[in-house]
Amino acid sequence: MDAFVHEAGFGDILDKVRAGERLSLDDGRRLYATANILALGWLADIVRQRKNGNRAYFIYNQHINYSNICTNLCKFCAFGKDKTSAQAYEMDVDEVRRKVSERLDEPINEIHMVGGLHPDLPYSYYLDLLRAIKEIRPEVHIQAFTCVEIHHLAGLAGKSVGETLEELKEAGLGSLPGGGAEVFNPRVRKLTCERKLPGEDWIEVAKTAHRHGLRTNATMLYGHIETIDERLEHLDILRRTQDETGGFLAFIPLAFHPKNTQMAEHSGTTGIEDLRNIAVARLMLDNFPHIKAYWVMIGPKLAQIALSFGADDMDGTVKEEVITHMAGAETEQALGHKTLIRLIREAGREPIERDTLYNVLRTY
Amino acid sequence: MRHIADKVRAGERISEEEFLRLAGTSDLFQLGFLADHVRRRLHPQPLVTYVIDRNINYTDICISACKFCAFFKAPDDPAGSVLSRGELEQKIRETKELGGTQILLQGGLHPELPLEYYEDMLRFMKSLDIHVHGFSPPEVCHFAELSGLSIREVLIRLIAAGLDSIPGGGAEILSDRVRVKVAPRKCSADKWIEVMETAHNLGLRTTATMMFGHIETMAERLEHLRRIRDLQDRTSGFTAFIPWPFQPDNTALAAGARIEKETAFGYLKMLALSRIFLDNVANIQASWVTQGPKIAQLSLYFGANDFGSTMIEENVVAAAGVRFRLAEGEIRRLVRDAGFEPRQRLMDYTLV
Numbered sequence: 001m002d003a004f005v006h007e008a009g010f011g012d013i014l015d016k017v018r019a020g021e022r023l024s025l026d027d028g029r030r031l032y033a034t035a036n037i038l039a040l041g042w043l044a045d046i047v048r049q050r051k052n053g054n055r056a057y058f059i060y061n062q063h064i065n066y067s068n069i070c071t072n073l074c075k076f077c078a079f080g081k082d083k084t085s086a087q088a089y090e091m092d093v094d095e096v097r098r099k100v101s102e103r104l105d106e107p108i109n110e111i112h113m114v115g116g117l118h119p120d121l122p123y124s125y126y127l128d129l130l131r132a133i134k135e136i137r138p139e140v141h142i143q144a145f146t147c148v149e150i151h152h153l154a155g156l157a158g159k160s161v162g163e164t165l166e167e168l169k170e171a172g173l174g175s176l177p178g179g180g181a182e183v184f185n186p187r188v189r190k191l192t193c194e195r196k197l198p199g200e201d202w203i204e205v206a207k208t209a210h211r212h213g214l215r216t217n218a219t220m221l222y223g224h225i226e227t228i229d230e231r232l233e234h235l236d237i238l239r240r241t242q243d244e245t246g247g248f249l250a251f252i253p254l255a256f257h258p259k260n261t262q263m264a265e266h267s268g269t270t271g272i273e274d275l276r277n278i279a280v281a282r283l284m285l286d287n288f289p290h291i292k293a294y295w296v297m298i299g300p301k302l303a304q305i306a307l308s309f310g311a312d313d314m315d316g317t318v319k320e321e322v323i324t325h326m327a328g329a330e331t332e333q334a335l336g337h338k339t340l341i342r343l344i345r346e347a348g349r350e351p352i353e354r355d356t357l358y359n360v361l362r363t364y
Numbered sequence: 365m366r367h368i369a370d371k372v373r374a375g376e377r378i379s380e381e382e383f384l385r386l387a388g389t390s391d392l393f394q395l396g397f398l399a400d401h402v403r404r405r406l407h408p409q410p411l412v413t414y415v416i417d418r419n420i421n422y423t424d425i426c427i428s429a430c431k432f433c434a435f436f437k438a439p440d441d442p443a444g445s446v447l448s449r450g451e452l453e454q455k456i457r458e459t460k461e462l463g464g465t466q467i468l469l470q471g472g473l474h475p476e477l478p479l480e481y482y483e484d485m486l487r488f489m490k491s492l493d494i495h496v497h498g499f500s501p502p503e504v505c506h507f508a509e510l511s512g513l514s515i516r517e518v519l520i521r522l523i524a525a526g527l528d529s530i531p532g533g534g535a536e537i538l539s540d541r542v543r544v545k546v547a548p549r550k551c552s553a554d555k556w557i558e559v560m561e562t563a564h565n566l567g568l569r570t571t572a573t574m575m576f577g578h579i580e581t582m583a584e585r586l587e588h589l590r591r592i593r594d595l596q597d598r599t600s601g602f603t604a605f606i607p608w609p610f611q612p613d614n615t616a617l618a619a620g621a622r623i624e625k626e627t628a629f630g631y632l633k634m635l636a637l638s639r640i641f642l643d644n645v646a647n648i649q650a651s652w653v654t655q656g657p658k659i660a661q662l663s664l665y666f667g668a669n670d671f672g673s674t675m676i677e678e679n680v681v682a683a684a685g686v687r688f689r690l691a692e693g694e695i696r697r698l699v700r701d702a703g704f705e706p707r708q709r710l711m712d713y714t715l716v
Contacts, residue, residue, distance in 0.1 A: 001393060001394065001397060003373075004397045004401075035702070035703025036703075037662070037665050037702075038393060038396045038397055038400060038665050041393065042393045042397075045393065267697060270657070270658065270661050270697070270698055270701045270702070271657065271658030271659060271660075271661045271662045271698075272661055272662060272665075272701060272702050273701060274658065275662070298658065299656065299658060301627070301628035301655065301656060301658065301659050302628065302658045302659060302662075304627055304628050304629050305392075305628050305629060305632065305659070305662065308392045308393065308629075342624060342627070343627055343629075346627045346629050346630060347390075347392075347627070347629045348390030348391070348392075348629075
């Protein structure tokens with residue numbers, strides 16, 4: 001198979017990948033530019049295999065989006081609503097409690113909770129949310145509040161990010177999801193999410209979380225106005241941060257869904273574009289243990305194929321996904337764990353049910 | 365495996381035993397690289413073609429009652445219908461307005477309509493000046509039985525009435541063990557081959573399909589491919605091969621037995637295996653109707669060089685719970701994004 005990779009002009013990159021050498025941004029540029037998705041995928045698969053063997057992960061989790069009211073109103077988002085919008089909602093603590101209670105009979109081991117930047121909810125609300133969940137499901141791991149929300153909460157609390165994180169941890173927070181990273185570059189942020197936390201502050205919150213013992217994920221929203229160089233800059237910032245802290249667990253490339261957003265004139269991403277972002281991420285982010293193919297965003301069919309293009313994780317059973325579906329995602333709202341197991345096995349991998357921190361809970 | 369790869373790269377034909385060894389691998393890249401190699405050898409120009417057409421189903425009334433089908437209505441079901449002349453004309457006019465060049469004309473095996481009915485329909489359609497890609501082999505066999513004529517005589521009459529080419533439907537799996545179980549009243553594998561061979565000898569081009577991912581074994585898929593390859597060696601009449609996975613929703617087959625829907629991985633694997641094995645069939649179509657735009661686009665790296673049809677109308681797969689819709693512009697975007705130039709084509713693969 002080496003011959004095919006040489007024919008694609010990636011002989012030198014193959015040597016580097018085999019030797020475990022770090023790829024340069026120039027290498028990344030060449031990888032992004034190639035039409036040869038097979039050669040690219042095969043290179044990424046070498047790295048995936050080295051890091052994760054034959055394992056492919058999924059998690060049994062529950063998503064809770066406590067409110068869609070948001071002061072940021074990013075142009076690529078179909079979820080966030082102004083407080084005055086007829087579609088605006090917020091859950092009080094009792095409602096969240098009810099949502100958790102409703103599913104106590106299921107083997108859920110992670111609750112994934114994010115929401116908009118609400119203008120009025122007090123800091124105590126967020127602590128109460130965490131405590132309420134832990135009260136009902138003491139064993140569950142709560143992965144909640146993106147770096148953007150954490151920064152907002154610290155502002156509400158009038159405390160440092162570090163102090164805020166300590167209090168949230170005390171209330172039950174287990175780790176941070178990777179959202180809100182979008183594309184770090186200021187040009188992109190100015191044009192698409194002007195009011196959002198700047199990229200360097202996002203990184204600062206992530207680093208602070210890592211220092212306080214909280215693992216986090218990282219994302220990149222691709223397929224809108226960003227250039228290839230801006231994607232590579234984003235990956236490079238993450239790679240350097242990870243060198244420093246080692247606190248990131250997974251990188252999750254997120255495909256932009258234009259429907260119902262202020263950027264609806266864009267087309268959705270194609271399958272090859274989705275695989276290319278997964279494969280390049282796997283090759284560039286040599287210090288990230290995991291790359292996730294989030295099936296809600298790219299569909300279960302492509303997510304299964306992504307397991308051969310660098311990804312080692314399909315995320316979860318996910319119920320009641322709201323954010324991507326408001327942007328017109330036509331994927332199922334939930335996949336049963338039996339379906340996930342079958343997709344993984346058919347792809348030639350060993351299905352591993354994991355917890356948030358990638359501890360193995362069960363093999364199938 | 366290395367030996368097989370060398371053979372494929374040298375442009376040599378692989379044996380049945382070698383096919384089974386390739387099929388046994390779960391390495392998607394091995395299959396992808398080889399299929400892509402064959403595709404590039406057969407199509408050195410970076411083009412991906414598609415046809416603008418519409419499926420017209422002249423009736424859903426069918427005596428065949430295949431267990432994998434969610435489209436048909438039994439003859440005594442009042443919901444069954446036959447398309448009127450007016451509807452047919454309207455559909456053809458719409459197709460032409462959208463730049464369409466052909467009609468894929470297929471229907472159920474109606475218990476009563478005589479051969480003259482189909483001849484009239486063809487003459488009428490041809491008066492509207494459109495290519496008629498119609499009547500899969502089970503329909504042709506059915507017409508022969510009803511009329512008491514031979515397959516050859518039926519085909520000669522249909523050609524005289526205007527039939528231009530024959531679609532490859534109804535092949536399912538060309539193995540009688542499978543056919544007896546899933547489509548007992550449909551024509552046998554030998555009959556399917558006989559219709560195609562006769563049609564080729566009468567100068568008609570046809571396509572061939574395969575519906576996999578139900579009760580068949582890998583050896584039976586191979587039997588199917590071998591029969592296609594053998595016939596193509598004799599006639600060179602097939603323009604394209606179109607494999608797609610069984611879509612289980614709303615079918616008796618899925619209700620009666622636990623059949624898991626073929627995954628995207630299984631689809632790409634079978635597509636690649638088909639491209640590698642069928643070295644004498646020029647074109648392989650991606651099935652966006654069953655796989656959706658993302659996997660269909662990726663198919664272009666697993667052996668497919670054709671995006672099939674825009675399918676202004678499609679009823680059969682939709683009845684099995686799968687509804688993907690793609691406009692021509694979207695097909696062109698997917699093809700370009702994959703690194704190819706999109707080109708509209710006719711049934712015989714000449715470019716428009």
